[in-house]
Amino acid sequence: MNDVSQSLSDYEQAARQQETRRNWLLCTPALVVLVLAASGPLLVMLFYSFLKSGNYGGVIYEFSLDGWFNVILVRDIFDDVLRFADAHLSVFWRSIKLSAMTTITCVIIGFPTAYFIATRPRRSRNFWLFLITIPFWTNLLIRTFAILELIRNNGVINNLLMDLWLIDEPIQIMYTDTAIMIGMTYVYLPLMILPLYASMEKLDFQLVEAAYDLYATRIRVLRRVIIPLIKPGIVAGSILVFIPSLGAFVTPRVLGGGKNLMLGNLIQLQFDQGQNWPLGAALSITLLAIVMVTLLVYVRYSQRSGGQDG
Amino acid sequence: MTQFIKKSIVALAMVAISGSVFAAGELNLYNWGNYTSPDLIAKFEKAYDVKVTVTDYDSNSGALAKVKAGGHGFDMVVPSANYIQIWINEGLLIETRPDQMSNFKNVAKDFNNPSWDPGRHYSVPWQWGSVGMIVDTSVYKGDINTSAIFLDPPDELKGKINVAPEMNDVISSAIMYVGGEPCTTDKAILRKVRDKLVAAKKHWLSMDYGMVEKFAGRDVAASLYWNGAAYRAREKNPDVRYGLPQEGFALWMDSIVVLKDAKNVENAKLFQNFVMDPENAALISSFASYANGITGSEKYMPEKLRTSEEINPDPKLAAAGKFLPACSPEATKMYTAIWTELQK
Known part of the structure; x- marks a missing residue:
């Protein structure tokens, strides 16, 4: 009797685990799209904010803190005073x-x-x-x-x-x-x-x-x-x-x-x-x-x- | 036999349908807003069986940034003279050699060998005009042939002034007003320019486009703007006049070029040749009300436009105008800094 209930709950647990796994698998495509679409562009933004600005728009792939620096401080164009x-x-x-x-x-x-x-x-x-x-x-x-x-x-x-x-x-x-x-x-x-x-x-x-x-x-x-x-x-x-x-x-x-x-x-x-x-x-x-x-x-x-x- | 007839009828029908719905080719034009004549496009589509799509932009720098970023899908773009060298140097254009095209003979002498594109190896004239002051004379009766209208505004106009948000036009007008030459890098002059602009800005209402409608609705009373728009504004509000600042004012020309990553290069070349035909150039002008730089197009323009003071200014006043050269990178950099400071 005990054995039976034991094996039944084992079986139930296994089934439940399998279902959980299947649910996760079924969700995966949506999750991947969500994570990529939501955080992907943000990561690109974060990356670009640490680069040098190009001559006519765009970026040069060199590390620079100028972007962040310019949010708070500006250098005067004529006398270089901050x-x-x-x-x-x-x-x-x-x-x-x-x-x-x-x-x-x-x-x-x-x-x-x-x-x-x-x-x-x-x-x-x-x-x-x-x-x-x-x-x-x-x-x-x-x-x-x-x-x-x-x-x-x-x-x-x-x-x-x-x-x-x-x-x-x-x-x-x-x-x-x-x-x-x-x-x-x-x-x-x-x-x-x-x-x-x-x-x-x-x-x-x-x-x-x-x-x-x-x-x-x-x-x-x-x-x-x-x-x-x-x-x-x-x-x-x-x-x-x-x-x-x-x-x-x-x-x-x-x-x-x-x-x-x-x-x-x-x-x-x-x-x-x-x-x-x-x-x-x-x-x-x-x-x-x-x-x-x-x-x-x-x-x-x-x-x-x-x-x-x- | 009947089978054959049926099949051929179906085939013919297909051809007929596809012929009417799908044009043989495509052309994607990236142009300034409210600047492309629909009649011109319709005529080109009919003549060459090409489907033309027009997309608008509102600034030289915006168009440049978008095309540089890639993935735009455009074939042609219409930059101003002082930007053409940038487009060429950035390697964004195809050398289509308009100077060897059949209609090149129609390009006016003043424009067939310009400093910004020597020998016209890349670009074809689209339209040209001046940067001046549009003023509603029911609000202000004084002299309008001066940049003081927007830089040292009279009391009647304070708080009712618009300034076109186009960097080179604004900065060069201000440079000439304080006594400098366009493209100068003289810091003493540029400091005066910056101080003048920043001080004047508090009297401005806006820095916006779409002024034809705004003058029609009397929302603004003065604006640094362009002659063709002045003509169109005067059509809707008879009190509007166009002034040419005697301290010096800028002339500009927008030219149409073909992009390096264009997918429809042959159609784009056809279009370049097409707009050098006087009759077609006249269509462009009739729509946007600017001159076009093609000899012989005048006779296809409406009488009212051809003889208007905006297109045919008093020669004495017009003498103060000069074409903006392409400025050096260090000049551009300083202008951008002033401009950013002004915009904020």
């Missing part, structure tokens, strides 16, 4: 500032929107969600040009304000940081609404009623009941908005007029007119590092607050 690369720092700062402002604006607009959808009758929710996804049907570039059409001096918004005699001269929105922020908010808003909706849908509204029964004010209900419960949604939405904003390229290119660079544009400049590929590569890796640090901070933060709630 200075801080304040130009780079200002682009970094603008990117982080605009991405943070975009994220906050998305929360402010996305929160009531998601709340509205989550409080509709179950049948009509899909319809509202469907409306949110409509912008995704159109190409990003076309949507960005549509924004340009709205905010330009002769555009819809300025013409409307002038027709209403609210302003005498068009407001300069196009080609400013504000324009970039408006564009990014529009583009990334659905990425905020969807996770917010997902966590609000799970929200037990009886808790909200209970809070009201206990004489909580509206603000208090929002701050002490609703926001803590949907925090995972806010965190997820913020990550989904903040990270693509940091690396945004098309929106600042079209709406910023080539003068208000963000990180993505600064990197592109090095590979194009700047003709300094190692610097471009080093800047890309720096961007990656910023994103990773931000993610870690977010994850840490959300885990800790999650632990408290539990």
Whole structure:
């Protein structure tokens, strides 16, 4: 009896092992593609950032730290004095500032929107969600040009304000940081609404009623009941908005007029007119590092607050 | 017998279908954006049964970097005069000898032996023009024949100025404005250039392309830009005028060349010869509104364009223009450094 069960469990274990092995084998092609496609280009970037830049773009295969050196410091072209690369720092700062402002604006607009959808009758929710996804049907570039059409001096918004005699001269929105922020908010808003909706849908509204029964004010209900419960949604939405904003390229290119660079544009400049590929590569890796640090901070933060709630 | 007839009908049908859908050859043209006449392409496709694909770029350096990186699949590219030597020295071009082609006789005397391609062994004229100031005269009524428009801007124009993001055009305009010669390596001059540009930049609105539309919509009031675009902008906004800076302004010519790793070399050569025909060159100009350097093409151009002040400037004003030479590597290196500093 004992022997039989023993051999049975041996047999089971062997079968299970075999299955595990087979699963791994079946996954291998996908894993290989994923690892190569995700880390391959990054490794090339890392490699290029330690090379010398070629005369008209490209790289010379000689070790050099100039790329990394130039991220932080620049040598004055006339008197060879080393200075801080304040130009780079200002682009970094603008990117982080605009991405943070975009994220906050998305929360402010996305929160009531998601709340509205989550409080509709179950049948009509899909319809509202469907409306949110409509912008995704159109190409990003076309949507960005549509924004340009709205905010330009002769555009819809300025013409409307002038027709209403609210302003005498068009407001300069196009080609400013504000324009970039408006564009990014529009583009990334659905990425905020969807996770917010997902966590609000799970929200037990009886808790909200209970809070009201206990004489909580509206603000208090929002701050002490609703926001803590949907925090995972806010965190997820913020990550989904903040990270693509940091690396945004098309929106600042079209709406910023080539003068208000963000990180993505600064990197592109090095590979194009700047003709300094190692610097471009080093800047890309720096961007990656910023994103990773931000993610870690977010994850840490959300885990800790999650632990408290539990 | 019936079998044979059936088979031949099928075969004929196949030939007919393939003839209408697939052209015999291909040609991949890599050209500046909004610069290639669709009529010209259609005419070439019809004449030689070649399918032409056009891809756009927006800067000399961008095009160079992309082609150098390889794997681009292009056959022809249209660099500016001061870049042609770089393309040749980097070994990227085929010596197609346009000077021995049948239509070479049509190339205007001024352009058949240029300094950037002696004897025209590589390149065929595409278009040429000037770098000047486009100004909306409803905003600014003063003198527009000066680079001060973008370097020492009058109050009316501050915050409404665009500068074309093309390094050589911007730097050489600024060099001539502070009293130097294009391609100079004189550090005293270049320091003045850098300081002038950096100080002026805070009055600029943008450094962007696509100015025809922007002037039409009155989004910008002045721009360092090119004469053909000025003509097209004036067509859409009658207040627009084109000024030629009397401190000195740059002339440029873009020429079409064949790449060393081209797959359709014979079609590319056909195309080079094709665009030296006056009637075809006129198609290029009618589309992009620049002169083309082919004698006899004027009579095929629209009257309005041929007589426009952008293409036929007052000779007194035009005297201040000069073709940009190909600058030495050390000059280019310093210009790139100034340019990078300016762009950030």
